[in-house]
Structures are given as C-alpha cells and as structure tokens.
Amino acid sequence: MRVYNFSAGPAVLPEEVLKRAAEEMLEYGSSGQSVMEMSHRSKEYQAIIDSCEASLRKVMNIPDNYKVLFLQGGASMQFAMVPLNLMKKGRADFVITGQWATKAYKEAQRFGTANAVASSKDKTFSYIPELDESKFDKDADYFHICLNNTIYGTRFPKLPETGNVPLVADMSSCILSEPVDVSKFGLIYAGAQKNMGPAGLTVVIIREDLICDFPEDSKVPTMLQYKTHADNGSMFNTPPTYAIYILGLVLEWIKGKGGLTAMKEINEKKAKIIYDFLDNSSMFKATVQGADRSLMNIPFVTGNEELDAKFVAEAKKNGFVNIKGHRSVGGMRASIYNAMPVEGCEALVRFMADFEKNN
Amino acid sequence: MRVYNFSAGPAVLPEEVLKRAAEEMLEYGSSGQSVMEMSHRSKEYQAIIDSCEASLRKVMNIPDNYKVLFLQGGASMQFAMVPLNLMKKGRADFVITGQWATKAYKEAQRFGTANAVASSKDKTFSYIPELDESKFDKDADYFHICLNNTIYGTRFPKLPETGNVPLVADMSSCILSEPVDVSKFGLIYAGAQKNMGPAGLTVVIIREDLICDFPEDSKVPTMLQYKTHADNGSMFNTPPTYAIYILGLVLEWIKGKGGLTAMKEINEKKAKIIYDFLDNSSMFKATVQGADRSLMNIPFVTGNEELDAKFVAEAKKNGFVNIKGHRSVGGMRASIYNAMPVEGCEALVRFMADFEKNN
Numbered sequence: 001m002r003v004y005n006f007s008a009g010p011a012v013l014p015e016e017v018l019k020r021a022a023e024e025m026l027e028y029g030s031s032g033q034s035v036m037e038m039s040h041r042s043k044e045y046q047a048i049i050d051s052c053e054a055s056l057r058k059v060m061n062i063p064d065n066y067k068v069l070f071l072q073g074g075a076s077m078q079f080a081m082v083p084l085n086l087m088k089k090g091r092a093d094f095v096i097t098g099q100w101a102t103k104a105y106k107e108a109q110r111f112g113t114a115n116a117v118a119s120s121k122d123k124t125f126s127y128i129p130e131l132d133e134s135k136f137d138k139d140a141d142y143f144h145i146c147l148n149n150t151i152y153g154t155r156f157p158k159l160p161e162t163g164n165v166p167l168v169a170d171m172s173s174c175i176l177s178e179p180v181d182v183s184k185f186g187l188i189y190a191g192a193q194k195n196m197g198p199a200g201l202t203v204v205i206i207r208e209d210l211i212c213d214f215p216e217d218s219k220v221p222t223m224l225q226y227k228t229h230a231d232n233g234s235m236f237n238t239p240p241t242y243a244i245y246i247l248g249l250v251l252e253w254i255k256g257k258g259g260l261t262a263m264k265e266i267n268e269k270k271a272k273i274i275y276d277f278l279d280n281s282s283m284f285k286a287t288v289q290g291a292d293r294s295l296m297n298i299p300f301v302t303g304n305e306e307l308d309a310k311f312v313a314e315a316k317k318n319g320f321v322n323i324k325g326h327r328s329v330g331g332m333r334a335s336i337y338n339a340m341p342v343e344g345c346e347a348l349v350r351f352m353a354d355f356e357k358n359n
Numbered sequence: 360m361r362v363y364n365f366s367a368g369p370a371v372l373p374e375e376v377l378k379r380a381a382e383e384m385l386e387y388g389s390s391g392q393s394v395m396e397m398s399h400r401s402k403e404y405q406a407i408i409d410s411c412e413a414s415l416r417k418v419m420n421i422p423d424n425y426k427v428l429f430l431q432g433g434a435s436m437q438f439a440m441v442p443l444n445l446m447k448k449g450r451a452d453f454v455i456t457g458q459w460a461t462k463a464y465k466e467a468q469r470f471g472t473a474n475a476v477a478s479s480k481d482k483t484f485s486y487i488p489e490l491d492e493s494k495f496d497k498d499a500d501y502f503h504i505c506l507n508n509t510i511y512g513t514r515f516p517k518l519p520e521t522g523n524v525p526l527v528a529d530m531s532s533c534i535l536s537e538p539v540d541v542s543k544f545g546l547i548y549a550g551a552q553k554n555m556g557p558a559g560l561t562v563v564i565i566r567e568d569l570i571c572d573f574p575e576d577s578k579v580p581t582m583l584q585y586k587t588h589a590d591n592g593s594m595f596n597t598p599p600t601y602a603i604y605i606l607g608l609v610l611e612w613i614k615g616k617g618g619l620t621a622m623k624e625i626n627e628k629k630a631k632i633i634y635d636f637l638d639n640s641s642m643f644k645a646t647v648q649g650a651d652r653s654l655m656n657i658p659f660v661t662g663n664e665e666l667d668a669k670f671v672a673e674a675k676k677n678g679f680v681n682i683k684g685h686r687s688v689g690g691m692r693a694s695i696y697n698a699m700p701v702e703g704c705e706a707l708v709r710f711m712a713d714f715e716k717n718n
Contacts, residue, residue, distance in 0.1 A: 243599075
C-alpha cells in the first residue's frame with residue numbers, strides 16, 4: 001500500500017507517472033527497448049528529450065531567448081557553475097535565507113567577491129529579510145536568491161528589484177509549483193528531485209546573452225561551461241536520459257491538471273488546509289508566519305521534543321512518512337509538492353487533530 | 360516485442376532487472392514508495408546504496424584501501440576531476456587510443472602538462488600502440504589509459520607497467536565485463552550507461568591515499584573534490600538515487616550468473632561467435648585484428664558504404680537495432696555488453712550470413 005510521503009526530496013511523484021513508467025519499463029512504445037536502454041543519439045530518444053523541453057517551455061512559458069539545459073550534479077554543482085560562468089567583473093550579491101543560500105554564497109567566494117546584502121540567520125531563517133535596495137551592488141554580475149527555502153519553509157513573497165543586474169534563482173523546491181515570470185530572471189536552476197522527477201537531473205534555464213565563450217586554455221572545466229551544453233542540446237555527453245523521460249511524464253501530468261495556474265490553486269488549497277490547522281491548534285505551531293510561508297514545505301513544532309518524536313513515530317505507523325523536521329529546525333516538516341494530493345493533506349490534518357486530542 | 364539492442368550506450372540491460380524495476384516502481388518492498396520517491400537520508404534508501412556498494416566491492420573484489428564513489432557527470436566530468444585532484448606536480452602521461460582518450464588528454468591540458476606517450480591515430484585508432492616504458496615520465500602524477508575504446512573496438516591486451524606512478528583508467532565500456540585486479544590501479548572511473556545501469560551515474564574507485572585535502576580558498580569547486588564525496592558516503596548532496604538502485608539490481612544479476620569470471624566466459628563466447636563469423640566472411644570484415652580486439656564493441660565493414668547502409672536498414676527491420684557504426688569508423692558496430700544474451704549474437708550472425716548470401 002502506498003503511503004503519504006512528506007519527504008523534502010527526493011519526494012512523492014504522481015502515481016499516474018509511476019504507473020506509466022512501470023508499464024513502459026520493458027518497452028517504450030513500439031521501440032522494443034526500455035527508455036533506459038536507448039542510445040541518446042537515437043531518433044526515439046531525441047523525440048523524448050525534445051518533447052520534454054517543449055513541455056517545459058510551454059508549462060513555464062519560457063521566452064525564446066532562454067536556453068533550457070538538462071544537466072547533472074544538483075543545485076550544489078550550480079553553486080560553482082553560476083559564478084564560473086557569470087562572474088565577469090567578479091562580484092555578486094546574495095540574500096542569505098538558509099543553508100542552501102549560504103552554500104551558494106560560500107561556494108561563489110572561491111571565484112570572486114560574494115556580498116551578503118541581507119540575512120535572516122538571526123531567527124533560524126524563519127523569515128525572508130527586508131531588502132534595502134540601496135545596498136545592492138549596481139555593478140554586480142548577478143544577484144542570487146533561493147526562492148523557496150526547503151529546510152525553513154519560507155519563500156520570497158515578491159522578487160527583489162535588481163534593475164539591470166541579472167537575477168539568479170535556486171528554484172529547486174518550488175519550480176513548477178506556481179507560475180513565475182521567467183523573463184524577470186537571468187538564470188533559474190533546480191534539482192529535479194522535488195517537483196520534477198528523479199534525483200540526478202538538474203534543469204537550468206538561462207538567458208542566452210549570459211552564455212559566454214571561454215578561451216581554449218581556460219581553467220573552467222568543459223563540463224562546467226554552460227556553452228558546452230547550450231551548443232549541444234544538452235547532448236555534449238550522455239545526459240541523464242531516464243530522469244529526463246520521467247520529467248517529460250511529470251510535465252504531461254501537469255498539463256493534464258491545467259498547468260501551473262491550476263497547480264498554484266491546488267497547492268494553495270493544500271497549504272491552507274495545513275496552515276489553518278496549525279494556526280488553530282493548541283499543540284502544533286507553524287515556525288513561519290505571514291507572507292513568507294512556503295507553499296511547498298511546512299515546518300511545525302509542538303515545543304516539546306519528546307512529543308515531536310512521539311508524533312513522528314505514530315505518524316509513520318499510520319502511513320505519513322518522512323515528516324521529521326530538519327535537524328536545524330527540529331520538530332516536523334510536511335513537504336507537500338505537486339504530487340501530494342489534497343487528500344494527503346486532509347488526512348494528515350485529521351491525524352494531527354486526533355493526536356492532539358489523545359496527547 | 361523486445362529487440363536485440365546493439366547500442367554502444369546507453370545500452371541493453373538485463374530483462375530480469377527491468378522486470379524487477381517495473382514490479383517495484385510503485386512500491387519498493389513494503390516501504391509504500393517508489394525508490395525514486397525515497398529520501399536519500401532515509402533508512403530504506405541507505406540500505407539500497409550500502410548494498411549496492413557492498414555488491415560492487417564483492418563482484419570487483421575491491422581492496423579495503425579503495426573508496427567507491429557514486430557521482431554524476433559521466434566520464435567527461437572525470438576528464439577534469441582526475442587532473443584537478445591528482446595533478447600535484449602538474450604532469451601526467453596519456454595513451455591516445457581514441458576519441459575519449461583524446462578528450463581526457465585535452466581536458467587535462469587545462470590544468471597541467473599532459474604528455475602523450477603513444478598514439479594509434481595513424482590508423483584510425485584500430486589498434487593499441489606498443490608502449491615504450493623509457494618514454495614514461497617517472498615523476499608523473501598519474502598515467503591515464505582508456506582501457507576499452509568503445510568507438511574503435513579495441514582494448515588494452517595488457518596493462519602498462521607504470522611502477523609507482525598511479526594508473527588511472529576510464530573503464531566506461533568494459534567495467535564488469537571481466538575480472539580486473541583493482542590493486543593495479545590508482546583510480547578507475549566509468550559512466551554507468553554501458554554495463555552498469557542507466558545514464559546519469561558515474562562510478563569512481565579511488566585508492567584512499569590519492570584523495571587529497573584542498574585549502575578552503577581553493578578554486579576547485581566543492582563538487583569536483585573527491586574528498587567531498589568520499590567523506591560523505593557519496594551523500595554530500597542528493598546522489599542519483601534511482602540509477603544507484605538499478606546498478607544494485609544489475610550487480611545482483613551478475614552475482615546470480617556467477618560473477619565476473621562467469622561474465623568473462625560468456626563475453627568471450629559471444630565475441631568469438633561474431634569475430635569467427637567476420638574472419639570467415641567474404642563480405643564483412645572486422646576493423647580490428649588480433650589481441651587488441653574488444654570483447655564489448657565489435658566494429659565491422661563491408662567496404663561498400665551503400666551495402667553498409669542497406670545492411671543497417673535491413674537489420675533494423677529484423678529486430679537488430681543500433682548497429683550502425685560511429686561516423687569516425689563507418690560501417691557497423693555490434694556492442695555486446697553483459698546484458699546481450701548469447702542468442703542475440705547467434706541471431707545476428709545468422710542474419711549476417713543470410714544477408715551475405717542474398718547480396
């Protein structure tokens with residue numbers, strides 16, 4: 001029996017997608033092969049990657065002057081690739097909203113001057129700091145944010161106004177959860193393992209003018225140059241073919257649900273079910289308040305570590321898994337990505353109410 | 360109906376493995392989740408990656424002073440990671456036996472002095488060059504070979520004697536095809552998409568003393584430092600979880616067949632079926648002769664491009680797919696990795712004999 005999986009990532013995938021993947025595992029269409037076995041240079045596979053990219057462009061409404069790259073290495077690899085490719089003057093601004101934002105900031109320091117324009121570290125990253133635009137470096141190569149903070153359950157309620165400085169966003173845990181205006185960004189990156197598909201695929205959406213040439217003797221590895229992948233349709237070497245296929249199926253599923261406008265509506269409904277319960281509970285309390293609350297990751301606590309542990313254990317027994325909070329916040333966290341059905345959130349809230357009554 | 364897939368990679372996988380993956384797609388064991396949906400920090404997933412590593416260690420007889428790393432980015436990423444991590448004095452030797460060996464050599468030039476000690480470029484890489492040990496740099500940081508050359512169908516009949524200089528080998532297209540003495544190598548790397556599993560997983564086997572520390576302000580990206588992954592059990596960030604699971608299933612399948620000694624026997628039998636036919640055919644001819652012949656990739660030609668094209672087209676119609684040769688060699692290539700059954704080779708040879716009779 002399938003459980004309700006509140007994992008922060010890798011995370012729940014749509015059951016329809018998994019069913020289709022299982023059905024096609026031994027033979028995709030009439031190809032006589034599993035997608036896993038297909039040469040990435042074959043016509044059959046080219047159709048799969050082309051259709052995946054077309055779906056992503058359609059679903060996210062990606063402008064024509066942006067390239068879509070299917071890469072590997074996760075957001076952590078982007079923490080290096082972004083500065084290696086974008087730091088021409090050697091300076092970038094960062095907003096420090098959590099562990100991942102901090103990692104991006106620290107990794108960029110290897111390659112140039114990374115400037116922290118604001119931080120919410122003082123309160124365990126439980127809010128998005130106010131941004132003082134006068135502190136922004138007008139000549140920075142880019143301005144980096146982590147749009148949704150998986151561990152702390154916050155998201156930027158509005159985008160920073162960075163003028164001509166390209167906005168770069170780690171969207172690993174919120175991509176595809178609601179519409180975004182891609183044209184506001186210079187570069188978007190996301191590990192696939194939350195809303196997109198299996199771990200091992202990283203999607204980069206980059207404005208073409210930010211893709212630069214490197215001299216032949218550059219010390220930037222060929223594989224870390226965006227141009228390598230942009231010039232070769234993400235086929236400079238073998239891409240993570242199966243993960244791209246699954247992303248294609250997930251995108252078909254999103255289109256079938258009505259696209260990102262519909263996803264947003266459903267996600268807001270799901271989040272409201274849980275936040276409303278938390279705001280009215282005398283036992284459980286959300287760790288984030290107001291407009292900074294994430295639609296995707298909802299951390300909450302009882303204020304009593306033993307009670308937290310008891311809750312996590314009983315939840316697991318009742319089919320609500322991976323609900324333990326990150327060690328830096330403690331308590332619990334419900335990650336409710338696109339593939340978590342409304343019923344999962346309703347069932348969780350019913351279980352929490354029962355637990356509250358009995359404890 | 361499943362075809363006989365002679366793709367050079369991504370390539371055929373054991374049908375038993377695909378069946379099991381299909382059966383477990385919606386629920387792995389009694390976990391209530393697909394492996395694709397599992398938190399990489401969960402006990403369930405830790406058991407999967409631990410068991411995969413244990414199987415690889417057992418099957419390849421990997422000594423205890425070697426680390427096994429599950430990485431991303433393919434061999435192409437290793438072309439940079441190897442010099443970035445191993446080039447301390449800044450010099451390495453390379454044997455140029457094909458396109459991939461050349462890429463490794465050129466990428467290393469970004470980071471130090473890459474010395475080509477021998478090459479077989481003069482005859483389209485159709486042989487492994489004799490090595491003159493007096494030309495080896497006794498103080499090199501490492502000595503690099505591509506043990507099996509996928510495009511050209513050659514493999515080293517014996518390993519170079521490099522003394523105290525660590526031997527580094529790209530084994531992408533021959534790993535797990537026969538026993539190797541891991542202790543002869545400083546570092547082995549392989550993209551998974553031939554004998555191991557799906558594209559998007561790269562296995563590195565590295566002698567522990569070659570894993571170095573980097574200063575905090577090093578310009579080597581965190582993700583390109585072997586130490587990052589070695590210190591974190593390949594879990595510094597989310598690894599390609601599903602591909603690792605499939606590799607685990609493939610390793611179980613290999614163990615069930617009798618391990619690498621048995622694989623070697625079967626692979627020699629399969630290769631002999633095809634080479635024997637080629638050596639006796641008046642139409643088809645192998646492009647590689649003698650001891651340098653690969654067990655995994657067998658290129659062959661008719662000497663007539665039109666006839667080659669006709670053969671490839673008719674083969675496809677008859678269920679023998681991806682048999683077209685690489686453009687740099689032309690003609691045909693039969694890649695017969697572990698998962699290609701003996702019957703596939705027998706059927707191919709029967710089809711070739713019929714084609715020869717009728718053309």
